[in-house]
Amino acid sequence: MKKIDLVEKEKQREDTGFGTTATSTSARLVNNEGNFNVKKIGQSFEARVNLYHKLITMSWAKFAVISLGFYLVVNLTFGILYYLIGIENLMGVNKDHGLSDFWEAFFFSSQTLTTVGYGRVSPVGYVTNIIASVEAFLGLLSFSILTGLLYGRFSKPIPRIRYSEKAIIAPYLDINGLMIRLANEKSNQLINVEASVIFSRNETIDGVVKRKYYGLDLERSKVKFFAMSWTLVHPITEKSVLFGETMESLQASDAEMLVTVEGTNDTFADPIYSRRSFLYNEIEFGKKFLPMTVPQEDYYLLDLNKLSDTENAKLN
Amino acid sequence: MKKIDLVEKEKQREDTGFGTTATSTSARLVNNEGNFNVKKIGQSFEARVNLYHKLITMSWAKFAVISLGFYLVVNLTFGILYYLIGIENLMGVNKDHGLSDFWEAFFFSSQTLTTVGYGRVSPVGYVTNIIASVEAFLGLLSFSILTGLLYGRFSKPIPRIRYSEKAIIAPYLDINGLMIRLANEKSNQLINVEASVIFSRNETIDGVVKRKYYGLDLERSKVKFFAMSWTLVHPITEKSVLFGETMESLQASDAEMLVTVEGTNDTFADPIYSRRSFLYNEIEFGKKFLPMTVPQEDYYLLDLNKLSDTENAKLN
Amino acid sequence: MKKIDLVEKEKQREDTGFGTTATSTSARLVNNEGNFNVKKIGQSFEARVNLYHKLITMSWAKFAVISLGFYLVVNLTFGILYYLIGIENLMGVNKDHGLSDFWEAFFFSSQTLTTVGYGRVSPVGYVTNIIASVEAFLGLLSFSILTGLLYGRFSKPIPRIRYSEKAIIAPYLDINGLMIRLANEKSNQLINVEASVIFSRNETIDGVVKRKYYGLDLERSKVKFFAMSWTLVHPITEKSVLFGETMESLQASDAEMLVTVEGTNDTFADPIYSRRSFLYNEIEFGKKFLPMTVPQEDYYLLDLNKLSDTENAKLN
Amino acid sequence: MKKIDLVEKEKQREDTGFGTTATSTSARLVNNEGNFNVKKIGQSFEARVNLYHKLITMSWAKFAVISLGFYLVVNLTFGILYYLIGIENLMGVNKDHGLSDFWEAFFFSSQTLTTVGYGRVSPVGYVTNIIASVEAFLGLLSFSILTGLLYGRFSKPIPRIRYSEKAIIAPYLDINGLMIRLANEKSNQLINVEASVIFSRNETIDGVVKRKYYGLDLERSKVKFFAMSWTLVHPITEKSVLFGETMESLQASDAEMLVTVEGTNDTFADPIYSRRSFLYNEIEFGKKFLPMTVPQEDYYLLDLNKLSDTENAKLN
Numbered sequence A, B, C, D: 001m002k003k004i005d006l007v008e009k010e011k012q013r014e015d016t017g018f019g020t021t022a023t024s025t026s027a028r029l030v031n032n033e034g035n036f037n038v039k040k041i042g043q044s045f046e047a048r049v050n051l052y053h054k055l056i057t058m059s060w061a062k063f064a065v066i067s068l069g070f071y072l073v074v075n076l077t078f079g080i081l082y083y084l085i086g087i088e089n090l091m092g093v094n095k096d097h098g099l100s101d102f103w104e105a106f107f108f109s110s111q112t113l114t115t116v117g118y119g120r121v122s123p124v125g126y127v128t129n130i131i132a133s134v135e136a137f138l139g140l141l142s143f144s145i146l147t148g149l150l151y152g153r154f155s156k157p158i159p160r161i162r163y164s165e166k167a168i169i170a171p172y173l174d175i176n177g178l179m180i181r182l183a184n185e186k187s188n189q190l191i192n193v194e195a196s197v198i199f200s201r202n203e204t205i206d207g208v209v210k211r212k213y214y215g216l217d218l219e220r221s222k223v224k225f226f227a228m229s230w231t232l233v234h235p236i237t238e239k240s241v242l243f244g245e246t247m248e249s250l251q252a253s254d255a256e257m258l259v260t261v262e263g264t265n266d267t268f269a270d271p272i273y274s275r276r277s278f279l280y281n282e283i284e285f286g287k288k289f290l291p292m293t294v295p296q297e298d299y300y301l302l303d304l305n306k307l308s309d310t311e312n313a314k315l316n
Helices: A002-011 A045-049 A051-057 A060-085 A101-113 A126-155 A247-252 B002-011 B045-049 B051-057 B060-085 B101-113 B126-155 B247-252 C002-011 C045-049 C051-057 C060-085 C101-113 C126-155 C247-252 D002-011 D045-049 D051-057 D060-085 D101-113 D126-155 D247-252
Strands: A038-041 A161-163 A167-172 A175-184 A190-205 A208-216 A222-225 A229-235 A256-265 A270-279 A283-285 A287-289 A293-295 A300-303 A310-312 B038-041 B161-163 B167-172 B175-184 B190-205 B208-216 B222-225 B229-235 B256-265 B270-279 B283-285 B287-289 B293-295 B300-303 B310-312 C038-041 C161-163 C167-172 C175-184 C190-205 C208-216 C222-225 C229-235 C256-265 C270-279 C283-285 C287-289 C293-295 C300-303 C310-312 D038-041 D161-163 D167-172 D175-184 D190-205 D208-216 D222-225 D229-235 D256-265 D270-279 D283-285 D287-289 D293-295 D300-303 D310-312
Touching: A051 A126, A060 A101, A060 A126, A060 D126, A101 A126, A101 D126, A126 B060, A126 B101, A126 B126, A126 D126, A161 A270, A167 A287, A175 A190, A175 A256, A175 A287, A190 A229, A247 A283, B051 B126, B060 B101, B060 B126, B101 B126, B126 C060, B126 C101, B126 C126, B161 B270, B167 B287, B175 B190, B175 B256, B175 B287, B190 B229, B247 B283, C051 C126, C060 C101, C060 C126, C101 C126, C126 D060, C126 D101, C126 D126, C161 C270, C167 C287, C175 C190, C175 C256, C175 C287, C190 C229, C247 C283, D051 D126, D060 D101, D060 D126, D101 D126, D161 D270, D167 D287, D175 D190, D175 D256, D175 D287, D190 D229, D247 D283
Parallel strands: A038 B300, A167 A283, A300 D038, B038 C300, B167 B283, C038 D300, C167 C283, D167 D283
Antiparallel strands: A161 A175, A167 A175, A175 A229, A190 A208, A190 A222, A190 A256, A256 A270, A287 A310, A293 A300, B161 B175, B167 B175, B175 B229, B190 B208, B190 B222, B190 B256, B256 B270, B287 B310, B293 B300, C161 C175, C167 C175, C175 C229, C190 C208, C190 C222, C190 C256, C256 C270, C287 C310, C293 C300, D161 D175, D167 D175, D175 D229, D190 D208, D190 D222, D190 D256, D256 D270, D287 D310, D293 D300
16 A cells, blocks of 8 residues: 555654754754754743753853852842931941941841841841841842852763764774764763764755755664773665765765764763764774773773874775 | 453553543543643642642742742741740840831841841840740751752753644645644753654444543654754554544544653753643644744754744645 | 573563562561561661661651751750850850850850851850851751751652552453552642552462562553553453462462552652552452542542442452 | 675674773773773863762762861961951951951951851951952852752762672572672662673683673563562573683683662662672682571561572582
8 A cells, every 4th residue: 555655664764853854954953062053033032041051051150250240239239228228227337447338238238148147237227127138038049049050060960972083984894884982081980871873964856955864873872881982883884874975975965973972970870961963074084993992900091092093994 | 262352452552541531521631731631639638738849830929929928927926936035035126226126026037047147136045045046947947948949940941842833634745644843942952852642532432422542653753852843743544543534523522632742951961741732623634834944054043933834735 | 402491481480579589488578558578687887777768758757856956966065065165265145144154155056056146145265266167167067968858858759649448350351350540649740650560479389388479461551641540450361370369369378469650750850659569358359440530511520539439340 | 795794793792881892901890899990091181080070979088078178278268368458357356355366367257158257256348348248158159069069978879789799600490500699788679670790701812812791691680679689690501601611711711790780769769870890709609599588477587698698509
């Protein structure tokens, strides 16, 4: 029955997750840090801002500036409030202490917000007391977010999977293979690590250029431990979509490879994810990787500096 | 052997999780935000209240009111206690400060609860000291719950998966298909995303109206990345439960579709869940989705406003 | 080859996790809350105490007593220290305040530990300052554990899966089945819920009484949603280990069923686990469950009080 | 087709995760605590230091020293700052209190950092106020990291899976088997526990000594509950890589076994991981394990001291 046949064939298409996106552009979908070159319009304000995500992923410098800025702005705001209500409601303010009235109010605010509360200056009168009471409450709440963010940033597991600078086409058994070498830069263990490679290129179908995506079969796509290095190998058999490709054909079709690695950090049982993209000009033909391990008496020595070291090799 | 046959057949029934619920009502089981229209009687007090769940999921406005209310009530309670024990046990209370005795006690309580402790007012005498000591202790503990909740709410991952307003019946290959389009409104990545569609309708069996549930086969039910949009496709083959359905028959049988999406947010490795229901009047025949991507030089542009854009299409 | 045969057969044994435990006792392995009746000797001190586990799982009353006790003991300890060093090193101590020297030291300690620090009493001299400085530091650290525990206890997901009081043997299709009914007492959703039933009984093999464990096949062992009730059904086919069992034979062999339920709470994406054991006297023959749902106009009403309601039914 | 054959054969190689590491050294890859004997050169500073990982996994003694050291250093730094700015900007400093100016500044710093803020000493003047304000802010932030670490360490689930001291070769059915016995030392439950055994030895291939890795098939590799003890059994069939091995041949080839156990702690739904390595001299031939359970009236008694108890047994 023809109908079912077509449906079955469609189902067997490579399951890359890009397959349903028809596009005629040749822009790189993934940059080589593994981020997607996608911009969105029509996002809601909340989705666009995505405050928590931004605060966790921004640089430490930016986070420090924002934290201090927040502290400053809150203290300025409350300082102005106390000042406007009347400095006479802050007992202990005294020109002899070398501070102007406003700055006494400002520093009183900071002592309240952080709950230090030295008490040299203290609130009297209803309004000032109410505001100080609210400020201490807000201080505790806002510091809970700030400190939560700080610890979240500090404890966030950052996978440090390093990839060889180039993907190479090397001799493999009696054929050739696409190889990419990985190493875990950190000293902690990664376990149950799984890798996948997606290959994409422009193809001209009925005169229309379309971007096509293919999953590449790996000789080994999962390892129980990732203690040393790991060389991903896609054997270029006659069935492989890479069969017959040359450096020139890869360039002509804007070829790109997307490597994804998933695993578990066994210190904290956190899942980790890592991505890396190789553009056609990051693929080399006729190379093979040199060993990274340096034999030692009592232990194994992995030299990360050799991760991308290759030598020429005659292809089959 | 007939017995085993029946058992085997029962086992092969669609595994929707509703299959064992016999019901004669035609109420919608799922509202279109994906919440179940189920009320329960006989819950224990603890299960009905489910305090933590409520505090995490209520609106920010409600949470703010409850937090401030809690702060107010605790301070009132302790303020009254200090007042009843005798204001003479609070050293530093002074009518010149423009506060009545009770409010001095109230603000002393707030300074103790937040651990600001300016010290202008401080406790003397056994009873007041004991109570102040307990209040500071309880303050630290209760603020730990309040701040934990606040940060929990702030950091809770809210999936922002948007669904097309309508499910459509569109031409698909040489047959037709049910299609629903999804997009991730946020800028962060979702990975390992899995979708399922459950179809339910009333069926008259032996003269009794029963609600029946069917899982719909999808052309693709899992994608590795959810970077762009994703159109779920259920091919309406002759085997499909939707084969032969019309707008009228769907309405007559109170038909409803439940879409569920599960995946992982790769910034925090948090699992995310999303649900959406489409009632018969949210299903359109003879449409097809228009592209959402706008080709650009250097990147991909996804226009979320076009998520529900369709045009007419002749069905096969 | 006979050797391989025996090995293969052994591999196909029911995988219950108890299978390798040879035992001649007839004690119940699991109590009906799902806890194992296992005691261990030879545990290390740390494993036996398992402080964190105890502090999270103990009752709220016990936790409150321990917290307050800890607060009291620490303040007593530091109070005694300050007193022994010399009350003259606490400035502001004054007999007029109605407190003896020791209690001034005690309350100073509590003001330091909670970081309230009113400052009416403050440390002078080296030793007292050093100790106060250490106490404030320890106070912050120990309160971090206390508040962490408190929030951990508060936010710990407690599955409230209710089980029917009895497991029943009911007519099922053209044979009979073992049935156990479950309901989620809470209002939040459980998804991807999986259940299993393990049956155990004493068997006399070569004159030795051994406890044997069998996994029971379920008509359905996984549901996508657990919105309503769920009746676990083990069809008693001729292959079933329950085939031919009677109330008397179950009692004679000290039969026991262990139900385990695993799933995900979709508010927080937390996994949940629940267990329940049914002893032979909690199994009834010739019953069937009555409906729990009460049809309503606009929603589904699940009456948890009817979870265990059965009526007599003639067995096949 | 020969090419595909070789590729297929390579794919069927044992998936141990070490298979791709060619090495000629005979160093033990895993020590018997399950840590890998791997050192890395070329790590980035951040990867090498891996601060969070170190702070969570170091001993409690070391953590205490580092915490106190941090507290001391920060107070010294700020104390010196306040002293250099001029002690006259700290109101309330008074030689009568038995502290030199510097130590007054030091203890003022500690009162600010912990937010105790007694207020006997309080800042006046702009510079001192600014610094005190920053110190209180930094204090709150740094204590958030310290207390987060402390609670993280305290609540970190430490699996206490104990392994028998030796792996034994025991009679098993009508052949022999490699057996290793495990027990959960803690009183909490482990569920869904999975085990694997990897065997490695030196093999001389074409005159080159290579380390080879093999996964060993287990009679049972997963149990639903780990309530009692669990004896891992690898049946030494004719297909087994251990078939024909003797104590001498294991020693000659530097043989080593790596046991890994994964599961879920059901109190907190935390995944747990455990590893243990057995070197050739920790493997005994012709033994069998003695029972660990002591029959009791009402419960099961597991004697952990008997975990490694064996008696001689004639091998098949």
